[in-house]
Amino acid sequence: EIVMTQTPLSLSVTPGQPASISCKSSQSLLHSDGKTYLYWYLQKPGQSPQLLIYELSNRFSGVPDRFSGSGSGTDFTLKISRVEAEDVGVYYCMQSMQFPPLTFGGGTKLEIK
């Protein structure tokens, strides 16, 4: 199974400042079809996870454009250009390159300063 590793475990960001979360996979998530099967989720306090980014860099419906996904192979990044108070929660990366199973990173907790 592909292991997903996120860093940092937590970060505290001032509103309006950027934030960056790293995710590394134990194997490449680049498929022969040219797609990268990497996803990002946000779990706000007391809520279910919600999809932010699919297939590396595509924002899901309704996701603000301050969220962006990038990377290649085994190294990936979620960036928030200007953090807002509503962005607090735990961010998870997930892979579907080698499936089953779907596997998630351990999570990165974003707090507001």
Place this chain on the structure above:
Amino acid sequence: QVQLQESGPGLVKPSGTLSLTCVVSGGSISSSNWWSWVRQPPGKGLEWIGEIYHTGSTNYNPSLKSPVTISVDKSKNQFSLTLSSVTAADTAVYYCARRAPTVLLDYWGQGTLVTVSS
């Protein structure tokens, strides 16, 4: 708007069987989607358990220690999860979710906490 709602006992005894149901509304369970179960132990991360298609085809996480069965009831537009021989390690919030083509897990239920304790 698709909605999913989990239901089931909140307390299960060790070595017992955990059974949960997820009712799908706002869409047909017979659509071109798979229906998944994901769990989250208290204060920990997400673990994918398995999924089912309306035809009855299933995929499971081979890493799970407790035997798992996922079934579907198209007449009731719902699917179910059964974990056997549970231990305290199976204590978690259990979520049902839709796995759609391309976007994957796009709709989630609110989650239900199941505690394994005597």
